[in-house]
Amino acid sequence: MKSTRSYRRAVAYLLAAHCFFNSTAIFAADKVKTSRFAFLIAETSFDPAKVSDLYSNTINEAIFDPPLTYDFLARPAKLIPNTAVAMPEVTENGKTYTFKFKPGIYFADDPVFKGAKRELTSYDYAYSLKRFYDPALSSPWLWYVEGKIVGGDEAMAAAKKSGKFDYDAPVAGIETPDKYTLRLRLKETDYNFIYIFGTVQTAAVAREVIEANAADPGAHPVGTGPFRLIEWKRSHKMVLEANPGYRTHIYDAEPGDNPETQEIYRQMKGKKLPQIQRVEISVIEESQPRWLAFVNGETDYANAPNEFAGFAFPGGKLAPNLARLGMRGQRFVEPDLVYTYFNMEHPVVGGYTPEKVALRRAIWLGYNFNEDISVIRNGGAVKAESPIPPGVAGYDPAFRNAFSEYNPTKANALLDMYGYLDRDGDGYRENPDGSKLVIEKSSEPDSTSKQFDELWRKNMDAIGLKMVWNKAKWPDLNKESRLGKLAMWQLAWGADYPDAENFYQNLYGGNIGQSNRAKFKLPAFDNLYEQARQLPPSPERNKLYVEMARLVSAYAPWIPQVHRLRSDVVQPWVIGYMKHPILNAPWLFMDVDESKRPQH
Amino acid sequence: MGAYIVRRLWQMIPTLAGVVLLIFFLFNWVGGDPALVLAGKITNAEQIENIRKQLGVDQPYWYQLWVFVKQIVTFDFGRSWATNEAVSNILITRVGPTLTIMIPVLLLETMIGVVLAIGVAYVRGTLTDRAIMMVCTVAMSISFLVYIIVAQYIFGFQLGWFPVQGWSDSFAKNIVTYAPLPILLAVFVGLAPALRLYRSFFLDEVNQDYVRTARAKGLGEKTVMMKHVLRNAMIPILTNVGISLPGIFVGSFLLETFFSIPGLGREILTAVNRSDFPVIKAATVYLAVVTMMVNLAVDVLYKAVDPRVVLK
Numbered sequence: 001m002k003s004t005r006s007y008r009r010a011v012a013y014l015l016a017a018h019c020f021f022n023s024t025a026i027f028a029a030d031k032v033k034t035s036r037f038a039f040l041i042a043e044t045s046f047d048p049a050k051v052s053d054l055y056s057n058t059i060n061e062a063i064f065d066p067p068l069t070y071d072f073l074a075r076p077a078k079l080i081p082n083t084a085v086a087m088p089e090v091t092e093n094g095k096t097y098t099f100k101f102k103p104g105i106y107f108a109d110d111p112v113f114k115g116a117k118r119e120l121t122s123y124d125y126a127y128s129l130k131r132f133y134d135p136a137l138s139s140p141w142l143w144y145v146e147g148k149i150v151g152g153d154e155a156m157a158a159a160k161k162s163g164k165f166d167y168d169a170p171v172a173g174i175e176t177p178d179k180y181t182l183r184l185r186l187k188e189t190d191y192n193f194i195y196i197f198g199t200v201q202t203a204a205v206a207r208e209v210i211e212a213n214a215a216d217p218g219a220h221p222v223g224t225g226p227f228r229l230i231e232w233k234r235s236h237k238m239v240l241e242a243n244p245g246y247r248t249h250i251y252d253a254e255p256g257d258n259p260e261t262q263e264i265y266r267q268m269k270g271k272k273l274p275q276i277q278r279v280e281i282s283v284i285e286e287s288q289p290r291w292l293a294f295v296n297g298e299t300d301y302a303n304a305p306n307e308f309a310g311f312a313f314p315g316g317k318l319a320p321n322l323a324r325l326g327m328r329g330q331r332f333v334e335p336d337l338v339y340t341y342f343n344m345e346h347p348v349v350g351g352y353t354p355e356k357v358a359l360r361r362a363i364w365l366g367y368n369f370n371e372d373i374s375v376i377r378n379g380g381a382v383k384a385e386s387p388i389p390p391g392v393a394g395y396d397p398a399f400r401n402a403f404s405e406y407n408p409t410k411a412n413a414l415l416d417m418y419g420y421l422d423r424d425g426d427g428y429r430e431n432p433d434g435s436k437l438v439i440e441k442s443s444e445p446d447s448t449s450k451q452f453d454e455l456w457r458k459n460m461d462a463i464g465l466k467m468v469w470n471k472a473k474w475p476d477l478n479k480e481s482r483l484g485k486l487a488m489w490q491l492a493w494g495a496d497y498p499d500a501e502n503f504y505q506n507l508y509g510g511n512i513g514q515s516n517r518a519k520f521k522l523p524a525f526d527n528l529y530e531q532a533r534q535l536p537p538s539p540e541r542n543k544l545y546v547e548m549a550r551l552v553s554a555y556a557p558w559i560p561q562v563h564r565l566r567s568d569v570v571q572p573w574v575i576g577y578m579k580h581p582i583l584n585a586p587w588l589f590m591d592v593d594e595s596k597r598p599q600h
Numbered sequence: 601m602g603a604y605i606v607r608r609l610w611q612m613i614p615t616l617a618g619v620v621l622l623i624f625f626l627f628n629w630v631g632g633d634p635a636l637v638l639a640g641k642i643t644n645a646e647q648i649e650n651i652r653k654q655l656g657v658d659q660p661y662w663y664q665l666w667v668f669v670k671q672i673v674t675f676d677f678g679r680s681w682a683t684n685e686a687v688s689n690i691l692i693t694r695v696g697p698t699l700t701i702m703i704p705v706l707l708l709e710t711m712i713g714v715v716l717a718i719g720v721a722y723v724r725g726t727l728t729d730r731a732i733m734m735v736c737t738v739a740m741s742i743s744f745l746v747y748i749i750v751a752q753y754i755f756g757f758q759l760g761w762f763p764v765q766g767w768s769d770s771f772a773k774n775i776v777t778y779a780p781l782p783i784l785l786a787v788f789v790g791l792a793p794a795l796r797l798y799r800s801f802f803l804d805e806v807n808q809d810y811v812r813t814a815r816a817k818g819l820g821e822k823t824v825m826m827k828h829v830l831r832n833a834m835i836p837i838l839t840n841v842g843i844s845l846p847g848i849f850v851g852s853f854l855l856e857t858f859f860s861i862p863g864l865g866r867e868i869l870t871a872v873n874r875s876d877f878p879v880i881k882a883a884t885v886y887l888a889v890v891t892m893m894v895n896l897a898v899d900v901l902y903k904a905v906d907p908r909v910v911l912k
Contacts, residue, residue, distance in 0.1 A: 042870055044683045052640040138651045140640020160650075216684045234685055234693070235870060236767065236862035282766070285857045285866075288749060289765040292757045297762055377644075475875050479633045496641075505642075515642040 032277040033592050035574075038284040042235035045218025047210075049131040052140035056146075056218075057200055061585035062110075062240055062279065064203030064223035064302045067099050067125060067182075068194070070582055072589045073253035076391045077335075077498040077581050079198050083120060083224065084569040088197070094189040094536065099125070099182040099197070108228040108243045112212045117245070120224045122182040124204035126174050127167060129184075130155070130267045131205075134165040141201040143514070148193065149173040150185045167207070191536040195497030198582070203561065213353065218566070226274045226588045240279040249273040251576075251589065260330070261578065268576040268591065275591040295322075297584035297598050300574045301586075304567040306448075310378040312568050315581045326572030326596075333382055333563045335389045335581045337503060338439075340559040341518040346487045348439060352522070352555065355432050358418040360556035363439070364403040365411035366463040368455065373562060381562035386549035387503045389563040391581050393537055394500025394545030401553045404560070411463045428466040442477050442489040443469040481517050490561070491517065498582060499537070500545040504529055507548075507557060520557035573597045601903075604911040605896065609682045612892045619888040620672065624665055627877055631655075634681050634875040655681060669882060677882035682874040687776070687882045690867060697767060698863035700774055701855060702848035709794055710841055712787065717798030718825055718833075721806060725798075734878070739792035748858050753786050765860040797840060801833040836906055841899030846891040850883070856874040 043056040048064050051057060069082035081087055083105055091099040105120040107113065129149070132139045133156040142556050145152055150173030159165035173185040176523045186193060206222060213220040221229055226246050231239035251273055255265035284290040287305035294302035303310040312319055318329030342360055344350040349360060369383045385404055386396045415421075419432030442455060443449040453469055460467040470477075470486065480486050496502050505511055508529045509521035528544050528551070535541040552558060570577050573596035577586055616707045635651040636643075645740045652658040656667060671677050677687035716732075723729050756764040762781035768774055805811065806829055853865035864883065871879035 045685075052638075135650055136654070138638065138654055140643070143640075143642040146644075164661075216679070218684055220796050228886065233769075233862060234683065234690075236860070236865065282860060284765055284860045289752060289756075289858055289860065292753065292764045296757065298764070298766075368765060419850060442615065475633065475637055511642075514644045 024368050029571060033275060033594060034278040034280060035276045035590065035592055036282075037301065038282050038290050038299050039294060040283075040285055040287075040290060040305075041299055042283045042285075043238065045216070046221035046229065047218035048201050048205065049128065049139045049141060050137055050218055058584040059238055059240070059281070060203065060221065060223075061225070061230070061583060062227040062587055063221045063225045063229060064200055064205070065105070065120070065225050066200055066203045067101070068198040070198060070580060071254050072266060072580055072583070073255045073578070075256055075258065075261070075581070076393070078254065079194065082198075083204070084197075088158070088193065090191070090536075092185075094193070094534070095186045095360060096190040097184045097193060097197075099184075101125070101180045101182070102247075103180055105224050105232045106245050107206050107209075107224050108222055108245055110206075110222045111210050112206070112210060112222075118206060119179075120204055121179040122176045123179065124206060125182050126176050127207045128202060128204050128376060129174055130165070130167055131202075131210075131358055133159070133171075134167075135160050136165065144196045144199075144201065148186050148188075148190060148592055150187055157239075189534045192497070192499050192501045192533065195499060195502075198497060211462055216582050227279060233250070236283055238279075238281045240281075242274050243275045246274070249588075253589075264576050268589065269499045271591065274588045276587050279587050294461060294569065294571075297461040297571060299571075300592065301446070301568055301570045301577050303579075306378060306380055309380045309565075309567045312569055316379065318569065322569060328570045328572075330568040330570065330578060331565055332579070332581075333390050334566050335391050335498060336492055336564055337384055337387055337389055338381070338490065338492045338561045338564065339384070339387065340488055340490045340499045342519075342557055342559075343484060343487050343519060344521070344557050345484060345519045349487050350519075355418040355420075357555055358414050359420065360559075361403050362420075362463060363412045363460070363465065364463070364556055364559045365405065365407045365414065366459050367559065367561075368406045368459050369404065369561065370406060371455055372452070376448070376455065377562070378566075380565045382416075384560035384563050387507070387552055387558060387560050388500045388545065388549065389495070389503075392495055392498045393502070394542050395548070396542070399546060399549055401549075401560075403553060403556065408459070408462050415463065415465075422464055427461075427464065429464040437466065439465055439467045440470050441467055442472065442480070442486045444474050444477065445471050460471055484519060489517070495582065500542075500548075501529075501532060504532075504545070504548055507552065517565060518557040520555070522551060522555060525551045571597075601900070601911060605900070608899070609642055612889075614886055615892060616672075616885070619787050619826050619884065620665075620668060622779050623881055623884045624668055626663075627880065628661065634877060637875050638681065641660050642765075672880075672885055680871070680879050681875050682871070682876045682879075687878050690879055691864070691882060691886060694862060694864040694867045695849065697774070698851035698856070698865060699848065700771065701786070701861060702851055703777075703780055703861065704779070704783045705790065706841070706844065706848050708783070708787045709790040710837070713791055713794035713798050714830075716795050716838060717802055718830060720795065720799050721802035721829075722821070722825060724806070726804060726860070733799075736792040736795075736796050739789070740796075744789050744852075744854055747785055747789055751781065752858060755781060765858070766848045778859070778861070782859045782861065786852060786855060793844060794840075798833070798837055801836045802829060805832045831905070835902065838898060838905060842894060843899075845894045845898070846887060849890045850887055851883060 005102060039055045041055055043059060044051050044053050046056055046063065046417065048060050048061055051060070054127070067082060067084040068079050071078045071080050079087070083101050085100045085102050091098070101120065101122055107118040107120065129145065132142050132145050133152050135156060147153060149171065151171040152173060155165070155171045156170065175183040177183060203223060204403040209220065209222045210217045226243055227240035228243045229238065230239065230241045240310055251268045251271045253265055255261040284293060287307050291302065291305055291308045294301055312322060313329060313331060316331070318327065342349045350356065372490045373379060373381045373383065383404060385399050385401045390397070415429060420429040420437065423427050423434060424430070429437055443453055458465055477489060481489055493503060493506060506515045507518065507520045507525060509526045512519050512521060525548055528548050532541050566579055568579050573593045574590060575593060576590040580586065634655055634657065635648045638651050639648050649658065656664060679686055680690060720729050720732050752764060755761045763778060766778050768778065811824060811828060814828050849864070850868065851863040851865035853869045855861065855871065856863040856866035867879065868883045871883070899911065903911055
């Protein structure tokens with residue numbers, strides 16, 4: 001009897017403690033305007049020049065300031081000044097960029113500054129740019145500047161020789177005439193160079209902070225941005241707090257004629273930024289808990305995971321059960337491309353001769369994009385007509401690709417015409433010379449890839465092409481791909497900046513061995529690419545981009561498959577949220593109405 | 601006893617050397633190239649070579665192996681290639697959440713398993729015994745992942761009895777709020793095989809001559825089961841617990857990823873996906889050492905449980 005009573009008492013204590021801990025958490029956290037969000041992959045660290053993952057960069061966007069940024073509501077995405085007074089002055093046919101920075105912008109307080117206010121200057125931006133060249137840093141963003149800024153590569157070579165990058169030594173193309181002016185001189189005309197200054201990788205860091213935390217600068221981010229990192233449980237939780245020293249920043253944007261952006265503009269216009277005082281980010285890797293946590297009200301907005309996108313947006317519209325809770329749905333085409341590339345130097349699928357081109361075109365025609373989108377992706381994508389996604393300069397909505405239709409009859413006819421016939425009656429075609437034709441496609445060993453493999457197998461069987469698989473994990477395939485050992489592999493590319501050049505550089509002959517995995521080298525394409533780089537954004541340049549899309553279509557080094565749809569759902573207490581096509585951190589531009597947040 | 605322990609510790613060296621060689625060659629021959637993971641979207645051969653040089657993977661294999669051995673001897677595995685966090689800090693900070701889940705799991709699973717097993721052994725051959733064994737067989741046939749997904753949805757989301765996921769800095773809050781559902785799930789899933797196994801241990805003892813003798817002496821069934829059978833069955837049970845004990849130090853990556861528990865299992869999985877060799881090798885060596893130490897401790901414990909055991 002006594003033990004039963006003790007047991008009951010213990011259970012009662014546990015239940016009371018359970019209720020106490022749950023309730024205090026909710027009431028304590030809601031005293032300040034707080035935004036909560038979940039990452040699906042853990043961050044790595046917060047050194048803007050060093051990290052390359054989306055999640056770390058999202059946090060960095062909240063902490064650091066690049067010279068330029070994007071208008072939050074303007075579509076297509078529009079670059080605007082951030083810490084720069086105005087857009088840079090571009091002179092000498094796109095070879096010189098001059099930035100003037102706003103005075104009176106300060107870094108967040110840090111012990112390194114010894115209690116003094118530390119103003120942002122052009123020297124900080126010059127230092128940040130030089131860091132890309134530092135071999136000790138091995139910046140994954142070196143490609144932003146490598147071969148571009150006068151004297152940069154030479155400084156890097158000298159550092160490799162001496163073993164240390166001399167940050168005090170001048171780099172000819174990085175000039176700071178005064179503390180608010182930065183002048184950059186390029187080796188060649190490049191009108192797209194401006195875009196890198198809208199990315200967080202070119203944000204200013206303070207040299208003294210980096211040097212004081214030399215062992216791990218990424219663990220100690222200090223920027224001039226709207227938030228500062230106050231808590232970091234690695235791979236688990238990050239807490240940002242509004243930077244009390246943040247400059248006066250009043251909400252303004254170009255909402256265009258979209259009713260949704262106009263409504264956001266009406267709600268946010270004139271507000272002092274940031275309105276959010278605290279941001280809490282958790283890492284929830286699995287889709288189910290991430291989605292359930294969102295529906296439970298534990299996070300403020302979520303990109304519906306693929307597995308749940310069909311439930312969240314049945315028929316493309318927000319599900320009634322979510323709408324009844326006051327949630328809002330936002331769907332838009334991401335500026336990205338999922339594509340399958342052919343190795344143009346591969347003996348089976350590569351080459352520029354008519355029969356090789358015909359083989360790749362037939363594979364393209366034989367792939368059922370509709371099934372790819374509706375069955376495997378749960379409707380979470382749109383068919384791509386060219387490598388360029390909507391919302392990116394160079395995208396032509398009228399462009400139609402002759403091979404992106406699913407047409408096995410046409411594919412069969414094309415193969416027949418070029419001599420790919422089934423001579424031995426085994427159900428599969430042979431090469432025009434009668435030799436065996438086996439196409440090897442690489443893919444990862446996960447369940448989604450397996451679904452794609454099945455679709456490919458079914459589609460290729462239907463046109464008599466024998467496909468076999470090279471299964472390996474992504475890092476291994478990545479290695480083989482860079483070494484040019486893969487015949488075919490599906491990849492995705494997300495826009496670093498909203499210009500077609502960011503996509504086409506992956507097909508430029510000069511980038512073989514770097515980003516050009518297909519090893520596509522076509523003089524006509526390369527000429528167009530080089531001409532486009534000489535032109536500022538203009539209809540003339542867009543025409544060149546369309547020509548390049550035609551060549552991709554004609555030679556088929558890539559099968560541009562889909563552009564993915566982003567399916568965001570937003571809680572009713574969130575104001576001003578909208579996923580920007582390029583920016584990732586929305587907290588500066590949004591607000592929350594804590595009175596509407598449910599008290600669990 | 602002292603000489604036995606020293607001898608066993610000495611024998612650990614060749615075992616550890618085998619583990620070191622295995623992990624080293626597996627990583628170098630099967631693993632992805634870390635330089636490619638770190639190089640970013642666009643890179644060139646020179647940049648990749650520079651990263652390899654910085655990581656030391658451009659060095660001859662014998663030199664890399666020597667560095668690995670030095671790291672083990674000095675307990676300094678350097679920093680993570682992916683995050684630059686000190687590997688020692690990763691192990692220290694992640695093991696706490698793992699143990700918060702896994703120690704209660706092991707204790708509950710063992711205690712409940714033993715109690716139920718002795719009960720089932722007591723009623724062996726009855727309908728209750730057969731029904732429980734059938735339930736155990738069915739329970740064992742279902743994947744752990746299914747239990748997690750269903751329980752998280754029903755108890756976390758639909759009924760709201762537990763949070764769907766989460767973890768805090770407070771041990772008390774974790775043990776009361778966030779840990780119960782993962783613990784209960786792991787105990788529930790682990791109970792079925794444990795129950796079947798422990799039942800067989802008890803049944804082996806129940807048919808022994810000494811049990812018949814005890815009954816013949818007029819001892820009550822409760823005394824026979826709890827004093828004689830239980831004590832003798834504890835040796836194989838202890839062996840089984842000893843085998844599963846090292847597992848509590850690495851946790852369950854499924855539980856940790858589904859419930860967002862910042863434990864070691866999740867960290868190791870992330871490190872594998874990132875080809876983060878310093879973390880992988882430190883975790884592997886750590887697990888090997890823990891396994892060997894636990895095995896030694898279990899062997900020593902045999903002596904305490906069964907005085908007939910002689911340690912040679």
